[in-house]
Amino acid sequence: MLRARGFTLIELIMVIVLLAIVATVSVRFVTLSTRGALDVSARQQRALQAVVISEQITRELREAFPLSIRTSGECLEWLPLEGATGYTSLPTGGGSRIEIVPFDTVPSASPMRAIVYGYGTGTDALYGNSNPGPVSSPVANIDNTASPPFIELQAPHRFAERSPERRVFLVGEPVSLCQSGRYLYRYSGYGRNTSQPVPPAGGSREVLSANVTGTVDFTYLPATFQRAAVVQFTYTLRDYETGSDETTTVSQEVQIRNVP
Known part of the structure; x- marks a missing residue:
């Protein structure tokens, strides 16, 4: 007479426990790997x-x-620098025209203002509207092809100082x-x-x-x-x-x- 073959209850429980341990370790490994990838990302x-x-x-x-x-x-x-060139003549009296050396590339930002020798005036003066002062009224027009080329201001302005290097800068808002x-x-x-x-x-x-x-x-x-x-x-x-x-x-x- 042949004896029936199979698994005992104890063997089944041991298998289930081992599978649970393997599954727990696998899930933990995947979780840590995923968390590590997310942290790196x-x-x-x-x-x-x-x-x-x-x-x-x-x-x-x-x-x-x-x-x-x-x-x-x-x-x-800060004030963004839009362009710079040399000047040949600054406004006097009630003038509003700055005669300049032609720009290599004419600045196109709007609005712009001209600055001549802003040294020694303090930062706040560059944001003010004093006349005379280092910062002009807004620029109305730039004619780079005229003879001589010029920057036309919207209102008359007298610069407080002359630049030793005869430089004029155009700044934006x-x-x-x-x-x-x-x-x-x-x-x-x-x-x-x-x-x-x-x-x-x-x-x-x-x-x-x-x-x-x-x-x-x-x-x-x-x-x-x-x-x-x-x-x-x-x-x-x-x-x-x-x-x-x-x-x-x-x-x-x-x-x-x-x-x-």
């Missing part, structure tokens, strides 16, 4: 975002009129970077203010970053005989969407080109 995304933000700020600051940069609290402000909570904004089109607005009112604003944590630090070091002016900025990014406590801190220096 989040770090790479923050790093890429930091590169984009820093590059945008750097490119704009390198085109700033260096004497116009000012900081206050969580804001950085102020631009600001300001932090508000977890957001870093770029402000433009808000107009000129003798006192730095923190933050600017009016105009338009664009979001540069929506995941800033802590305080954005802006520092301006004026130019010396040994180096150009330097802007230092430091900020920290955090991944708010995943709730991770990991952060990425970025610190960068931007050298601003000196101008005579």
Whole structure:
């Protein structure tokens, strides 16, 4: 008589227990691997975002009129440099025409103002409307083909000083970077203010970053005989969407080109 073959209850329980252990280890391994991949992806995304933000700020600051940069609290402000050339004659009396050396490329930004020798006047003077002063009324027209070429101002203006190098610069409207909570904004089109607005009112604003944590630090070091002016900025990014406590801190220096 043949005996029946099979598994005992104890053997079945042991198999079930072993399978449960293997399944638990496998699930744990997959979970950790997935979490690791997500963390790496989040770090790479923050790093890429930091590169984009820093590059945008750097490119704009390198085109700033260096004497116009000012900081206050969580804001950085400057006047974008649109063009530069030499002048042959400045307005006198009630004149509004600056005779110039032709531009290589005629600036097309609007509105623009002319600056002649803004040194020693203080940053706020470059944002004011004093007459006489270093900053003109808005530019009405540039004729680069006339004889001689000229810049026509909307209103008569007398410059307080003459440039030793006979240089005239054209600048656009102020631009600001300001932090508000977890957001870093770029402000433009808000107009000129003798006192730095923190933050600017009016105009338009664009979001540069929506995941800033802590305080954005802006520092301006004026130019010396040994180096150009330097802007230092430091900020920290955090991944708010995943709730991770990991952060990425970025610190960068931007050298601003000196101008005579």
